[in-house]
Amino acid sequence: MSKRKKTGDIKVYVEENYFRHVDQMERWRQEYEHHQAVEKKLASVSTLTFELFDYDPLLVRIPWKERPTPNFDYLLEEARLTAESKFFIPIAVRIVALIVMLFILFISSKVYALWISGTLAFTIGVSLYVALNDRRFTIESVLTKTRAEVEERQELEKQKNEQARHEHETQEEARIEFVSKLLEGDISAIMLRLDNVLEKMExxxxxxxxxxxxxxxxxxxxxxxxxxxxxxxxxxxxxxxxxxxxxxxxxxxxxxxxxxxxxxxxxxxxxxxxxxxxxxxxxxxxxxxxxxxxxxxxxxxxxxxxxxxxxxxxxxxxxxxxxxxxxxxxxxxxxxxxxxxxxxxxxxxxxxxxxxxxxxxxx
Structure with a gap:
C-alpha cells in the first residue's frame, strides 16, 4: 500500500515539474518576441520616404450633388386605408342586416312581419346611407390633412437639402481658401497644417x-x-x-x-x-x-x-x-x-x- 502511494506521489511530482517547465518556456518565448518587437520598431524608424503633398486636387471645387427628395405619396394610401378600415365592419353589418330584412320582407306573408321588416329595412337603409356619407367625408378630411402633411414634409426636405448644399459650398470655399493661403505662405495656415500632420506621425x-x-x-x-x-x-x-x-x-x-x-x-x-x-x-x-x-x-x-x-x-x-x-x-x-x-x-x-x-x- 505504501509503495503504491509513493509511486503516485512521484508521478504527480513529475507532472507538476513538466507543466512548470512548459509554462516557463512559454514565458521565455513571449519575452523574446517582445524584445524582438521593440528592436524591430526602433529599426523601422530608419525607413525613410519623401512624397510632396499634391494640393492641386484640393483647389478644385467639388460640385454639389442634389439629393433626391423622398416620395411621401405612400402616406396618402396609408391614410385612406386606415380611414376605410374604421367603417368596414359597421357598413358590412348594416349591409348584411339590410339583406336579411329585405329577404324577410319578400318571403313573409304576415302583415306584422311585413310591417316590422319593412320599417327595419328602411331604418337600416337610412343608417347605411349616413355611414357611407360619413365614410366619404372622413376619407376626404383625412386625405386633405395627409396632403398638407406630405407638402410640409417635402418642404422640410427641400430646406434640409438647401441647408446641406449651403454647408457644402461653405466648406468648399473654406477649404480652397485655406489651401490657397497655405500655398501663398500664410503663416496661420502653415501652423495649422503643421500641427495637423506632425501630430499624426507614427x-x-x-x-x-x-x-x-x-x-x-x-x-x-x-x-x-x-x-x-x-x-x-x-x-x-x-x-x-x-x-x-x-x-x-x-x-x-x-x-x-x-x-x-x-x-x-x-x-x-x-x-x-x-x-x-x-x-x-x-x-x-x-x-x-x-x-x-x-x-x-x-x-x-x-x-x-x-x-x-x-x-x-x-x-x-x-x-x-x-x-x-x-x-x-x-x-x-x-x-x-x-x-x-x-x-x-x-x-x-x-x-x-x-x-x-x-x-x-x-x-
Whole structure:
C-alpha cells in the first residue's frame, strides 16, 4: 500500500515539474518576441520616404450633388386605408342586416312581419346611407390633412437639402481658401497644417517638436528621445527553449542611438517639407535635455531638395550625411553638445514677428 502511494506521489511530482517547465518556456518565448518587437520598431524608424503633398486636387471645387427628395405619396394610401378600415365592419353589418330584412320582407306573408321588416329595412337603409356619407367625408378630411402633411414634409426636405448644399459650398470655399493661403505662405495656415500632420506621425515613442517660422524660413527643434529607449541587452532563444541575454557594448548602444536620432530628424524634416511647399532654406536641430540646460546635439541646414535626396538613403545616418549635418560624437560614439547659431538674419528680428508652434507626438 505504501509503495503504491509513493509511486503516485512521484508521478504527480513529475507532472507538476513538466507543466512548470512548459509554462516557463512559454514565458521565455513571449519575452523574446517582445524584445524582438521593440528592436524591430526602433529599426523601422530608419525607413525613410519623401512624397510632396499634391494640393492641386484640393483647389478644385467639388460640385454639389442634389439629393433626391423622398416620395411621401405612400402616406396618402396609408391614410385612406386606415380611414376605410374604421367603417368596414359597421357598413358590412348594416349591409348584411339590410339583406336579411329585405329577404324577410319578400318571403313573409304576415302583415306584422311585413310591417316590422319593412320599417327595419328602411331604418337600416337610412343608417347605411349616413355611414357611407360619413365614410366619404372622413376619407376626404383625412386625405386633405395627409396632403398638407406630405407638402410640409417635402418642404422640410427641400430646406434640409438647401441647408446641406449651403454647408457644402461653405466648406468648399473654406477649404480652397485655406489651401490657397497655405500655398501663398500664410503663416496661420502653415501652423495649422503643421500641427495637423506632425501630430499624426507614427512613432513607437513620444516626441516633442518646436517650430519657429519667419518669412518661410523654419527652425525645427526636435527634442530627441532619451537614450534609455535603446535596449541594453540582446536576447537569443536557444534551441532548448531557454532565453539567453547578452549585454550590448556601450559603443553599440550609442551607435544605435545616433541612427535612431538621425532617422527621427530626417523623418520630421521630410514631413515638414512634404506639406509646406513655400518653405525655403530651413534649420533642423536635434535637441537633448542636459542636467542644467537644453543642448543641441545635431544641426542641419537643408531645403526641400536636400531632404528629398536624403530620404533615398538606406539609413538615417546616411541621410544626415547627404544633408551635410553637423554632429560631434566622441570616441564611444556618444553625441556631444554643440554651439548653436541662430538662422541667418534672425538676430535683429523682434520676437513677435517669429511665429512658433509646439507639437507633441504620442505613441
Amino acid at each position: 512613432l513607437s515613442f513620444p516626441l516633442e517638436i518646436d517650430i519657429d517660422v519667419y518669412e518661410n524660413t523654419p527652425l525645427i527643434k526636435v527634442w530627441l528621445p532619451p537614450k534609455t529607449i535603446i535596449p541594453t541587452q540582446k536576447s537569443t532563444l536557444l534551441p532548448s527553449g531557454r532565453l539567453a541575454y547578452e549585454e550590448k557594448e556601450q559603443r553599440t548602444i550609442n551607435k544605435q542611438y545616433i541612427e535612431l536620432c538621425a532617422a527621427v530628424l530626417t523623418r520630421v524634416a521630410a514631413k515638414v517639407y512634404e506639406n509646406i511647399p513655400s518653405f525655403g532654406c530651413g534649420y533642423v536641430w536635434g535637441m537633448g535635455k542636459g542636467y542644467l540646460k537644453s543642448e543641441c546635439l545635431v544641426s542641419i541646414v537643408t531645403d526641400s531638395e536636400k531632404v528629398a535626396l536624403a530620404c533615398q538613403a538606406p539609413t538615417g545616418l546616411a541621410a544626415l550625411q547627404k544633408m551635410d549635418a553637423k554632429f560631434e560624437p566622441d570616441g564611444m560614439l556618444a553625441l556631444q553638445p554643440m554651439e548653436t547659431v541662430n538662422p541667418e538674419g534672425w538676430a535683429d528680428i523682434p520676437p513677435q514677428l517669429i511665429h512658433g508652434i509646439h507639437v507633441k507626438i504620442f505613441k
